[in-house]
Amino acid sequence: MSGSKKGARVLVTDGTSGAGLAALRALEGAGYVAACADTRRFPLGLRSRFAARQFEVKAESFDDHALGLLKLVETTRPDVLFPLSTCSVAAVARNRDRMSALTAINVPTWKAFCEVYDKSACARRCAALGIATPQVYTEEEAVEVLARGGRAGRVVVKPAVDVGGAQGVYYPRRAGELRKRVRQAQGSSDEVMLQEYIPGGPETMRTVVALFSRKGALEAAFSLQKLRQHPQTGGVTVSGISIAAPELVEMVLPFFLDVGWCGPAEVELKWDAAEGRHKVIEINPRFPGYVDFARRCGLDFVSLAVQSALDEPLLRRADSGYRIGERHVIPQLFLQSVVGELLKQGQRRAALRRAWAEWRGASSDTWALGRDPGAMLGRGLLELERHLPWQSAASGLKLMPRQEDWRSEKEPE
Numbered sequence: 517m518s519g520s521k522k523g524a525r526v527l528v529t530d531g532t533s534g535a536g537l538a539a540l541r542a543l544e545g546a547g548y549v550a551a552c553a554d555t556r557r558f559p560l561g562l563r564s565r566f567a568a569r570q571f572e573v574k575a576e577s578f579d580d581h582a583l584g585l586l587k588l589v590e591t592t593r594p595d596v597l598f599p600l601s602t603c604s605v606a607a608v609a610r611n612r613d614r615m616s617a618l619t620a621i622n623v624p625t626w627k628a629f630c631e632v633y634d635k636s637a638c639a640r641r642c643a644a645l646g647i648a649t650p651q652v653y654t655e656e657e658a659v660e661v662l663a664r665g666g667r668a669g670r671v672v673v674k675p676a677v678d679v680g681g682a683q684g685v686y687y688p689r690r691a692g693e694l695r696k697r698v699r700q701a702q703g704s705s706d707e708v709m710l711q712e713y714i715p716g717g718p719e720t721m722r723t724v725v726a727l728f729s730r731k732g733a734l735e736a737a738f739s740l741q742k743l744r745q746h747p748q749t750g751g752v753t754v755s756g757i758s759i760a761a762p763e764l765v766e767m768v769l770p771f772f773l774d775v776g777w778c779g780p781a782e783v784e785l786k787w788d789a790a791e792g793r794h795k796v797i798e799i800n801p802r803f804p805g806y807v808d809f810a811r812r813c814g815l816d817f818v819s820l821a822v823q824s825a826l827d828e829p830l831l832r833r834a835d836s837g838y839r840i841g842e843r844h845v846i847p848q849l850f851l852q853s854v855v856g857e858l859l860k861q862g863q864r865r866a867a868l869r870r871a872w873a874e875w876r877g878a879s880s881d882t883w884a885l886g887r888d889p890g891a892m893l894g895r896g897l898l899e900l901e902r903h904l905p906w907q908s909a910a911s912g913l914k915l916m917p918r919q920e921d922w923r924s925e926k927e928p929e
Contacts, residue, residue, distance in 0.1 A: 526822055527594035527619075528552045529585070529604035531567060532898060536600055537891050538808035538881050540566040542818040553588055555581065555915065558894025559901070565888050581915040582607035589618050596620045596825045598818075603915045605629065605779070605802050610917070622730050622825040624801060628775040632801045633677050633917070635709050638771075639796075645770045648788075648795040650712035655698060658710040659691045670713030673697045675706065677916065685750055687713065714795060718742040720787040722794060723753070724764050725804060727817060728777050729824055736820050736830070737765045738810040738838060743874050746849045753806055754853055755845045755874045758813045758838065764794060771799065780821060809844040812879050843878035850875065 526543050530536040531552025543550040544566040551569040563570045571588055575581035585607050589597055597619045599605045608615050609629040615621050624632075632638050642649045650672070653661065658671045671694060673686040684706075688694040694710075701708045714720075721742040727735045739761035744754040768783045780803040785794040803817060810817050815838040823830050850871075857867045885892040 523547065523549055524595040524826065525549045526596045526598055527592065528598045528600065530554055530600040531570065532556060532558060532895065533600065534881050535803065535805045535807055537564055537885065537888065539598065539600065539818045540564050541884060542808065542811055542816060543822065546819040548822065551594065559897045562890045562894035564891040575915055578603065578915045578917050582610050586611050586614060589615060594619050596822050598821060599623065600802060602800065602802050606917050620825040622779045622821065624778050625776065628777055629801050631775045632799050635676050635798060638799055641774065642771055642796050645774060647767060647771060648793050650714055650795055650797065653710040655710065658694055662688065662691050662694060672711045672713050673708050674711060676709045714786050714788050716787060716789065718745040722761060722764055722785045723804065724761065724768055724783040725810060725817065726781050727820055727824060728772060728779060730778050730827060732773065732776050732778055734769060735824055736815060736817065738815050739764060744850065744853055746853055752849065754849045755843065755878065758840055758842045760840050768796060806844055808881050810838065813842045814838040843874065845875060845878040845880050847880055847882050
């Protein structure tokens with residue numbers, strides 16, 4: 517397996533996603549030979565011009581996905597495997613020893629992955645380390661909170677694992693509604709977490725994106741302030757601005773050192789005005805979808821992650837600067853959000869002024885797709901397919917670990 521940077525062959529997972537395509541562009545620009553894999557292909561034989569090869573790993577379950585990815589690596593023998601999504605990181609972590617014998621990887625151990633994937637366990641560990649988090653309630657405690665009413669009487673019902681995009685997150689107002697949500701989750705063999713509600717819009721949210729070495733040392737960090745998200749109650753970062761927040765990096769570092777984390781991670785925090793401090797909302801075991809924004813600010817996480825997997829000296833260190841005050845948008849979701857605001861009764865001029873301030877001078881992964889027409893058309897066709905009635909079930913498939921997998925602290929045989 518080649519250890520040289522120039523011309524090293526990198527296999528990127530989730531190659532039809534925006535983050536996957538951004539990774540391919542970054543790797544080609546840095547001199548790597550990039551290929552991509554995903555559970556689906558672009559229609560009509562389309563592919564990114566930055567991908568030397570494109571592979572499909574068909575799967576109907578997490579186990580299928582993990583085995584299919586392992587077989588692909590055995591066949592193609594890339595110099596580096598770079599998993600992007602939660603389910604891809606899980607698949608590699610689940611077969612970490614077997615994967616590392618075939619290619620260079622930098623992912624957490626299965627036990628460390630499960631400490632993050634299981635949101636309740638993650639919150640408990642943070643609390644034990646003195647890292648502020650929203651309080652986790654039992655069902656009866658949550659009912660008592662709702663009985664108080666007003667702003668103090670709010671509860672968040674969320675999936676117990678990372679599903680992304682604020683899917684499955686609810687804000688019940690009454691005890692009956694809360695109990696109904698809990699029973700629905702139990703009926704579908706899903707678990708939920710009941711958590712303290714912290715008031716505040718997306719501007720109170722901060723994120724920390726970090727990369728840790730194969731030995732668990734912090735290698736690079738980047739921070740962002742959210743300005744807009746979709747849905748508005750919490751989810752994908754629609755617009756944001758790069759910030760310097762070394763105090764937040766310092767705040768969350770003990771968690772990663774405690775679990776012996778390796779590879780990328782993202783932490784979401786929210787300012788609790790009542791207590792005058794930030795609280796960790798969740799930790800994700802992967803780079804976020806806006807990872808290319810950090811590159812546009814001067815911190816190329818994708819190339820750094822490959823160098824880290826190869827155990828090469830990094831070109832940028834954790835204390836390296838990046839441009840502060842740069843703006844990022846996802847145009848299509850941004851416009852949806854603005855239209856939604858304008859359709860509501862209220863100060864429309866103020867909403868337009870705020871939207872213009874966020875949009876002006878912002879960069880976007882979407883605009884970069886103009887240099888990659890095959891990928892741009894392919895993503896458009898996949899989006900069209902997703903809205904067809906006979907495609908909805910397949911397009912909604914999430915290849916996540918089963919409860920018995922992520923509840924187990926044992927490494928797989």
